[in-house]
Amino acid sequence: MRRFQNRKALPGTLALLVALSGIIMCASGNLIAQSAPTEVAVPLPPMGWSSWNSFSNIVDSQIVMDQAKAMISSGMAKAGYQYVNIDEGWWIGDRDADGQFVVDPKAWPALATGERAGDMANIVRYIHGLGLKAGIYTDAGYAGCSMYPDLGPAYQHAGSEGHYEQDFLQFAKWGFDYVKVDWCGGDKEKLDPAVQYAEIARAIASAEAATGHTLYFSICEWGNNSPWTWAPNVGGVAADIWRTSGDIVAPIVPHHKFSGRLASFPGVLSNFDQGVHPEAEHTGFYNDPDMMVIGMPGLTDAQNRVHMSLWVISGAPLLVGADLTTLSATTLATLINPEALAIDQDSLGLQGVKVASYDDGLEVWSKALAKPGERAVLLLNRTGDAASIKVNWSDLGLVDASPATVKDVWSHKDLGSFNSSYSANVPSLDAVMVIVRGSERELTTYTPTAAGKPQSGADVQRDRPVSFTRVASHAQMARIRVAYTNPDKATRFAALRVNGRTATRIAFPSTGSNVGAIWVESLLDRTGAENELIFATICDPGPGIASIAVQ
Ligand code: GLA
Numbered sequence: 001m002r003r004f005q006n007r008k009a010l011p012g013t014l015a016l017l018v019a020l021s022g023i024i025m026c027a028s029g030n031l032i033a034q035s036a037p038t039e040v041a042v043p044l045p046p047m048g049w050s051s052w053n054s055f056s057n058i059v060d061s062q063i064v065m066d067q068a069k070a071m072i073s074s075g076m077a078k079a080g081y082q083y084v085n086i087d088e089g090w091w092i093g094d095r096d097a098d099g100q101f102v103v104d105p106k107a108w109p110a111l112a113t114g115e116r117a118g119d120m121a122n123i124v125r126y127i128h129g130l131g132l133k134a135g136i137y138t139d140a141g142y143a144g145c146s147m148y149p150d151l152g153p154a155y156q157h158a159g160s161e162g163h164y165e166q167d168f169l170q171f172a173k174w175g176f177d178y179v180k181v182d183w184c185g186g187d188k189e190k191l192d193p194a195v196q197y198a199e200i201a202r203a204i205a206s207a208e209a210a211t212g213h214t215l216y217f218s219i220c221e222w223g224n225n226s227p228w229t230w231a232p233n234v235g236g237v238a239a240d241i242w243r244t245s246g247d248i249v250a251p252i253v254p255h256h257k258f259s260g261r262l263a264s265f266p267g268v269l270s271n272f273d274q275g276v277h278p279e280a281e282h283t284g285f286y287n288d289p290d291m292m293v294i295g296m297p298g299l300t301d302a303q304n305r306v307h308m309s310l311w312v313i314s315g316a317p318l319l320v321g322a323d324l325t326t327l328s329a330t331t332l333a334t335l336i337n338p339e340a341l342a343i344d345q346d347s348l349g350l351q352g353v354k355v356a357s358y359d360d361g362l363e364v365w366s367k368a369l370a371k372p373g374e375r376a377v378l379l380l381n382r383t384g385d386a387a388s389i390k391v392n393w394s395d396l397g398l399v400d401a402s403p404a405t406v407k408d409v410w411s412h413k414d415l416g417s418f419n420s421s422y423s424a425n426v427p428s429l430d431a432v433m434v435i436v437r438g439s440e441r442e443l444t445t446y447t448p449t450a451a452g453k454p455q456s457g458a459d460v461q462r463d464r465p466v467s468f469t470r471v472a473s474h475a476q477m478a479r480i481r482v483a484y485t486n487p488d489k490a491t492r493f494a495a496l497r498v499n500g501r502t503a504t505r506i507a508f509p510s511t512g513s514n515v516g517a518i519w520v521e522s523l524l525d526r527t528g529a530e531n532e533l534i535f536a537t538i539c540d541p542g543p544g545i546a547s548i549a550v551q
Pocket of ligand 1: 145146182220
């Protein structure tokens with residue numbers, strides 16, 4: 001699961017000033033740090049490849065090695081793709097007398113002298129040898145999805161229930177870096193996903209503690225039970241990403257049954273739409289609209305480009321589902337466009353939101369980027385006709401009166417400087433993606449009110465939550481910077497409840513002795529200055545929340 005670090009150490013004098021202002025805050029109760037807090041780095045969405053879309057349950061060692069090699073030779077690894085993820089089909093449910101996985105030695109042979117066939121550590125060593133990371137897959141139930149075979153035959157027991165501690169320890173011992181946990185068995189047994197995944201999170205945490213090896217934790221229950229409300233920090237330890245929808249495509253494996261299946265553009269749009277939960281995407285937790293189908297049969301080059309635009313504006317995990325050995329030059333260029341990738345991997349870690357829509361299908365989406373005044377903007381035309389779509393600087397939270405420059409992400413062209421808005425012609429079912437660089441509007445800072453009582457010190461949440469009341473309303477999703485202190489090495493957590501809605505759990509990584517800042521997004525939809533944000537400690541001690549600044 002996630003690990004956090006400080007993005008940058010403050011220079012000595014500034015650090016001292018910030019530390020001093022912290023002392024002032026503790027002493028007087030309602031003064032806040034005057035210096036801008038240091039932004040704290042959060043984990044970025046994962047980038048890599050997954051076997052399911054193109055290899056279904058026929059995945060084996062040779063396929064995985066070929067894909068890993070292609071990730072390097074194509075330049076994808078250099079562009080940032082790193083995970084090579086083995087999905088369903090690597091194990092068909094056999095266990096030995098000790099309950100350990102028994103793996104087909106022919107599908108997973110020895111790859112170097114001294115190795116034993118059927119040992120999954122072999123393929124991990126191979127992947128690591130290329131400088132990449134390795135992912136594996138299981139199910140939360142007794143059965144896994146192989147009870148509903150895609151290419152057949154059916155296997156009934158390929159899940160981890162009853163073996164959580166043992167299986168996740170084995171994954172970590174094999175050296176895997178990433179684990180996706182599916183929900184076919186859990187669904188069949190009508191289990192509660194929040195309960196099962198919490199237990200799995202604890203098993204992962206103890207596997208990590210036993211081996212010193214981190215497992216990135218991907219939850220796959222298809223969004224059926226609103227995982228964005230419980231998956232971040234489930235069970236007191238953090239899940240990293242969670243699926244928000246069903247499968248974007250059923251697997252398409254050349255020369256096998258169903259090889260004529262096609263990926264579909266409406267399917268891409270539908271998964272994108274179901275993945276939009278900006279209040280949950282922050283501090284390293286990500287909505288996962290599924291592996292991408294870019295480069296698979298069924299999509300045109302233009303549709304692949306729109307698909308990539310949708311995933312990056314959403315800050316989604318970028319897991320390629322196509323066969324990397326057969327990518328066209330155009331597909332590859334779409335996947336490794338550095339400006340598109342920079343949008344996805346922006347260090348604020350926030351999700352893009354819809355900031356305007358016109359005429360039932362003409363939409364403006366905006367993702368705030370770390371550099372003040374910068375926005376990634378997607379002009380999306382869902383209609384059957386070409387149309388002009390306009391983005392206003394005011395819709396982006398930028399100063400209306402200041403000119404802003406516009407750069408096209410796909411043509412790499414600087415389009416010039418514009419006053420108050422920019423319009424582009426967008427073909428039917430297509431999109432234009434630009435970077436707008438303007439002037440950030442001032443943030444409004446609020447200090448805690450906590451039922452009218454001033455806060456005093458970093459650990460006040462032990463006794464009562466930290467509240468911000470009378471926060472002004474905003475027409476759209478507001479961006480909120482939370483200034484806090486966490487002198488521990490370990491990440492602290494707090495639940496944020498806005499206007500009485502379901503809380504989201506926020507990670508507060510170490511700030512050392514400085515005041516740090518993380519960002520969240522939320523709808524401040526009560527008119528007047530009637531919005532209320534309450535941070536409650538999840539486990540002692542909580543972060544020392546000093547102030548919020550709303551944009
Ligand atoms: C589910 C998941 C897919 C894939 C398959 C494997 O459908 O959603 O991503 O892992 O199972 O069977």
